[in-house]
Amino acid sequence: MGWFGIRGSSSPKEVKTTDEDVPAKKEHAPVSLPHDSLREKIESAGLSPEILETARAECDRLKSVDPSSPEYAISLNFLEVILSLPWNTTTKDDLDIVRAEEVLNARHYGLGRVKDRILEFLAVKNLCAQSLPRILLVDDELIARENLSIVFEADGFEVEAVANGLEAVAAMEKKPAHIVVSDLKMDGMDGMELLQVLRKKWPDTKVIMITGYATVKTAVAAMRQGADQYLGKPVNLTKLRAYVNELYEKSIRSRHLHGFVLCFNGPPGMGKTSIGKAIAEAMGRKFFRLSLAGLRDEAELRGHRRTYVGAMPGRIIQGIQKARAKNPVIMLDEVDKAVQDFQGDATSVLLEMLDSEQNHAFVDHYLGLPFDLSSVLFICTSNAVERLPAPLRDRLEIIDFPSYTLDEKLQIASRYIFPDQLQLHGLNEKLVNLPIESVRAIIFGYTREAGLRGVRKQLASLCRKLAKQVLTEGNTAVEIDKNMVLELLGAPPFAMASAQSQPKVGLSTSLVWTQNGGEIIFVEVARMKGNKQLILTGSLGEVLRESAQTALSYCRSHAEEFGIDPDFYATSDIHIHIPAGAVSKEGPSAGVAITLALLSLLTGRPIRQDMASTGELSLLGEVLPVGGVREKLMAAQSAGIATVILPQGCASRVQSIEDTVLEDLDIRFVSTMDEAAREALCASPTPDDTV
Incomplete structure (x- = not known):
């Protein structure tokens, strides 16, 4: 049985004083210095031994420093920082998944897959937090097992106690523990043998060895075998509990419960x-x-x-x-x-x-x-x-974070952004009505982005002009139609590219990805007499130039398959141009579109203008997968494209895309350039378009 020393203290008594007991001169009374109060705060702050020792040393050094010295201010600030840090203060996590989903849905519309991933992350933390820390006690003395079980159950541990190493191995196989506290001398399998088995089968489990025959030799041997801590009997419960808590924190980190970034x-x-x-x-x-x-x-x-x-x-x-x-x-x-x-x-x-x-x-x-x-x-x-x-x-x-779809932009702008802007500008929804078609006109004509910052800016501009109009013309209800949007915001700076109707020779449509989302671009090809020059214009990047060279080489090497004169390039120049030259273009996604435009020009077969393509072309004619498929399909949908040619390697990505993005689109998957040509080129050349 352990004995606890309790320092006695007398009960407070009422003390009567007289004038004689009061000091005659108050100026001689002791004055409390800053380092005295700092020392009290340091001792009562509950700092760890390492932090406490450093703070004490700095406080002691502060006494010997002149208060007018810069060193005094540096030491004082250092101690104040130590005392202001939350070394042991944490907030309790609320891991209610239902509430978390409600909060996410209330703050954001759309982003379904992102929200699902975040809720999965919170669910994992919830399950990890629910599982109790488990400790296995191994000791051949029944009283020792019972006493330690009571202590650790009170600390919130799930406790299992066994009599020897063989029972401990069986318990670990049934349900592994985070921490094992084991005696050294036991029948059947002793602590050292158990330690070897634990390190082989459960290397992440933390082990504390306890023995009544504590010597330096046994301690060194246990630590070499892989024990995390070593204590002698009689056990100091305060030290044992501190070791257990410290090792459990390390066990949590080893299981990466706090490691998600x-x-x-x-x-x-x-x-x-x-x-x-x-x-x-x-x-x-x-x-x-x-x-x-x-x-x-x-x-x-x-x-x-x-x-x-x-x-x-x-x-x-x-x-x-x-x-x-x-x-x-x-x-x-x-x-x-x-x-x-x-x-x-x-x-x-x-x-x-x-x-x-x-x-x-x-x-x-x-x-x-x-x-x-x-x-x-x-x-x-x-x-x-x-x-x-x-x-x-x-x-x-x-x-x-994928780009917002048009429907998501419309809903967020109408239901969240516009009401907020009305409130910020002193207006209200009863006074101003913004139909969904007007919001669509703002999105298409005044913004080019994957997110909503531009929409927010345009709606803020609209509200400012409405605020001025209300003050000058009075509080009359206003409905903002498309004409009023044009009047208030001016001419739209952007024009949405749209699919053309009639098939044309040497003109193909490609789907590309940009930082503003998906877009469609047109590839134009022309042929003239010359001396084997490949002219590339339209502010093309290095990768896109290589795609054009690959496309021309493919056409030359497969000329007979498509009924093209094998010597077409001997006395000709080929000019490939992608309009909007002020915008730099880069990437391999237009490889298929460039090849289709070249084949159309050389065979005289028009290309369907209601069809767009994306994909990288290999020199052997294979159509390779590319990224940004979701954004590209959104661009095709907005431009009125009916059919999209995609690489076969993108089929799995399409399956995970929302139905709202895929509706009204006929997607054709191809593996080779020959398949793409059969889909895009018309059956025979027209008399007017034959080269």
């Missing part, structure tokens, strides 16, 4: 930042946003050393300091725009911050002390994740 990747204006806020709201956590755009100095994230004048902690520690909890949601915005050059590389700090194997002991240069970031939920956002270094991408779980 989401990266929202997609075009601007998709609501990536607001989705991060919604996740924090759904989980009941604090939210902190940090923009990394243009950041080149890693000291911004890791802090400056205290030897520098004006040194301060990094922005990560500052954010946690403001959140007043060690488990906030930290959004690292625009992570792909962090500068990487010879002057610095801020992304190198992220490798440690986002790695669950390292961030439990993140060291800020200002603090010089390890701070546990493993409880932080990091969420990154980017517009082009390809710009990130490969080691950093490996630490991220990338969730792509």
Whole structure:
């Protein structure tokens, strides 16, 4: 039985004083110094031994420093930062999936697949949080097993107690434990033999060895065999419980329960930042946003050393300091725009911050002390994740934000953005009505984007002009039709390309992906007398130029199959042009369209203008898969394209696309250029179009 020493204290008594008891001169009374109150705060802050020792040493040093010295202010600020950090303060997670779904749906319309992925992420954390930490006690003394079981059950552990190593192995095979606390000397299978089996079959399980015959030799032997801690009997329960809690935290990190790092990747204006806020709201956590755009100095994230004048902690520690909890949601915005050059590389700090194997002991240069970031939920956002270094991408779980469909844009603009803009500009929905057709005209004529920032700007401009009109003409109800949109916003800066009706020779339609979403482009081909020149115009990139050269080589090598004169190129020049020359074009997606235009020109067979294609062409005539299929189909749908030629390798991607994107589209999958030509080229040349 353990004995606990209790320091006695006398009960408070009423003490009567007289004038003689009062000091004659108050100026001689002791004055409390700042370091005295700091020492009290440090002792009562509940700091870990390592942090507490550093804070005590700094406080003791503060006593010997002149208050007028700069060193005094540096030490005082350092201690204040230590005391202001939430070393042990966390907020309780609310992992109710139903409520989280309600929050996400209330904040965002659409993005169904993104929301499903986020709810899956929260569901995993919910299940992990529900499972009790499990501890296995192995001791041949019944009283020791019972006493330890009572202690750890009170601490919230699921406890199983067995008498020897053989029973422990059987219990582990039935249901593995996070932590094993084992005696060393036992019948059947002793602790050292058990330790060898545990390290072979369950290497992630943490093991604490306990023995009444504690010697340096046995301790060294146990640690060499793989024990995580070693204690002698009689057991110090306070130390044992501290070891168990510490090892369980390490066990959680080894199972990556805190290691999820989401990266929202997609075009601007998709609501990536607001989705991060919604996740924090759904989980009941604090939210902190940090923009990394243009950041080149890693000291911004890791802090400056205290030897520098004006040194301060990094922005990560500052954010946690403001959140007043060690488990906030930290959004690292625009992570792909962090500068990487010879002057610095801020992304190198992220490798440690986002790695669950390292961030439990993140060291800020200002603090010089390890701070546990493993409880932080990091969420990154980017517009082009390809710009990130490969080691950093490996630490991220990338969730792509697809472009909004036309229907989603219409609903979000009508139901959310426009009412908000009316309220911000002093108007109301009873005074102003915006029909859905007017919203469609704004989206098509005044914006070119995958997201909704441009729509928000145009609706804000519309509301400003309406506010002026209300003040000058009075509060009369207004319905904004298409003509009024044109009158208020001016001529549309964009014109939607649309499919042509009649088949034409040497003109094909291609579907391409841009940062603004999908678009259609036209490929024009002309032939004239010359000396084997391939003329390429239209601000084409290097990859697109190579696609044009590949297309011409394919036509020359397969001339006989298509009934083309094999020497057509001997005395000819070929000119390939893609209009809208002010816009640079790059990528392999137009390879099939360029080849179709060339075959049409050389055979005299017109191309169907209600058909568009996308796909990369190999030199042997194979049609290779490309990306951005969803956005390209949306562009075809908006342009009035009836039939789309896609590579056979894209068939699986099409199956996962929403029905609203696929409706009214006839999709033809092809594997070779010969199949694509049979789909796109008319059966025979017309007299007027034959070359």
